Structure formats: structure tokens, C-alpha cells
Amino acid sequence: MLPKINDLVYIQVASPNKKEEEKECKSRIADIEDEYYLIEMPIEVGTGRIKRLFVGDELSIYFLTDEGVKNYFNTYVIGFAEDVIHLIRIRKPSEESITKVQRRNFLRVVAELELAVKLKDNTRFVAYTDDVGGGGVSFLCDSTYKLNEGDQMYCWLLLPYKNGSIEHAPFEAEIVRTKKLENGRTRVMLKLITISDMERQKIIRYCFERQFDFRNR
Known part of the structure; x- marks a missing residue:
């Protein structure tokens, strides 16, 4: 229904x-x-x-x-x-x-994926995600990069699927929050602001596969 x-x-x-x-x-x-x-x-x-x-x-x-x-x-x-x-x-x-049980975070999963980042000043680096979802991702990086709330960046996310295929999902994102960790690194939380529906579907497909794996462990 x-x-x-x-x-x-x-x-x-x-x-x-x-x-x-x-x-x-x-x-x-x-x-x-x-x-x-x-x-x-x-x-x-x-x-x-x-x-x-x-x-x-x-x-x-x-x-x-x-x-x-x-x-x-x-x-x-x-x-x-x-x-x-x-x-x-x-x-x-x-x-x-459709379910009678609320699953608010089912589109976001813990995942360590390669993320290529390009900042507005053309600084480029590769980081690894902490979690991934249809509306945003979080990644860990060295604190040497000057990243602030509201900054925008271009990203390319590498998505390996269970069938062995690999896709890249490009998008533009905005930093919604940063957090300094005890190990000296920074956790950066991103919100996707420009992404095609096809590219977003790639990310969501990966999340569904990961959730299925978690449920069957």
C-alpha cells in the first residue's frame, strides 16, 4: 500500500x-x-x-x-x-x-571506501569514508587540510559491488560538520548538494548490498 x-x-x-x-x-x-x-x-x-x-x-x-x-x-x-x-x-x-517499523538510517552504512577529493582551491587528496549514504558521506583525513563547515568540494567515490564490478560516483558536496579525533585526524561529514539521480542510485545500491551483508552475519 x-x-x-x-x-x-x-x-x-x-x-x-x-x-x-x-x-x-x-x-x-x-x-x-x-x-x-x-x-x-x-x-x-x-x-x-x-x-x-x-x-x-x-x-x-x-x-x-x-x-x-x-x-x-x-x-x-x-x-x-x-x-x-x-x-x-x-x-x-x-x-x-513499506514497513510498520521505522528504519530511519537504512540508507547510511559503515564503509571504508576510497574517496578522491578536490577542493575549490584545486587542492586534491584521497581519503577513506567512515560511512556512506544516499544523501551524504563522512570521511577521515589528515588535519593538515583546512576544511571548514560550509566549504564545498568535488568528490569521486569508488563503489565495489558484490558481483565484482566497480563504479565511480562523482558529486559535489558541502561540509556540514568537522570533528577532531584523538588520533589527530579529522572526521568530515558531507552533504551531497549536486549529484545526478543515476549516480545517487549507485551509492544507494551499494548501501543496500552492505545492509544485506550485515543482516546475514
Whole structure:
């Protein structure tokens, strides 16, 4: 069972900030395309404030059946559309992915993958990821690089699949947070800001494979 046009949906947005991640927003399905939903701008429950979303934001969504049962799915923001009002395009889930159990972080997995980084000043280096998801990645690097919140960079992520094939996913990302570690290295958390849907699907496919491995250990 999938939500229909005019159905209310309740949203939580993945965020490095726990307080922000715990906030619940509500929206409405405005239109349905073959592979996407168009939803209205979300409104924070309790405050009535508009919640601004960005391309790549990972969303945990639930909707209520006629019997009042919560049905959850995870998705992400693809883009935007203008109708009478501003609409947000999100990936439509498969019916098999609908669950009665919330799985907010299923698109993000622990993984050590090679990541080539190019900064705006043309500084280049190779790092290794700490975790990977459809909306962002975290990586570890030497503290010699000057990386600050809000900085943007170009990245190329190497993705090895279980069938032996290897793909590269290029994207542009923004630093949302940095953290100095006890070993002197820096953990950098990135949010994907420019990436094609095809490249994002490569990352999500890798995450699904990793999750399947974890579940079967």
C-alpha cells in the first residue's frame, strides 16, 4: 500500500544535529509521477514553521492507513517543481519497502571506501569514508587540510559491488560538520548538494548490498 494524492505524510529529516533530526513535520502528497511523489512544503508539527528541504536530504516518512496504522518508508529529495505552490520531488518507494517499523538510517552504512577529493582551491587528496549514504558521506583525513563547515568540494567515490564490478560516483558536496579525533585526524561529514539521480542510485545500491551483508552475519 502506497500513499495517494492528498494523503498526509509525516517526515523526519536526517541531520547531524539530533534535535533537528527528531523534529517531525507534516506535508501532503500533491501529485504522483511514475517514479516520484510531489509533496507540499513540510510544516513543523507544534511550531507551524516551514521546513526547508534540499536536494539529497534523506527522509524518514510515515503515513496512516484508514485503520490508523503507521506505514514507514525512507526516501530522499530529488528536486523541486513549481505549480500553484512550491513542490518537492521525492523518490517514490516500492511497495516492498513499506514497513510498520521505522528504519530511519537504512540508507547510511559503515564503509571504508576510497574517496578522491578536490577542493575549490584545486587542492586534491584521497581519503577513506567512515560511512556512506544516499544523501551524504563522512570521511577521515589528515588535519593538515583546512576544511571548514560550509566549504564545498568535488568528490569521486569508488563503489565495489558484490558481483565484482566497480563504479565511480562523482558529486559535489558541502561540509556540514568537522570533528577532531584523538588520533589527530579529522572526521568530515558531507552533504551531497549536486549529484545526478543515476549516480545517487549507485551509492544507494551499494548501501543496500552492505545492509544485506550485515543482516546475514
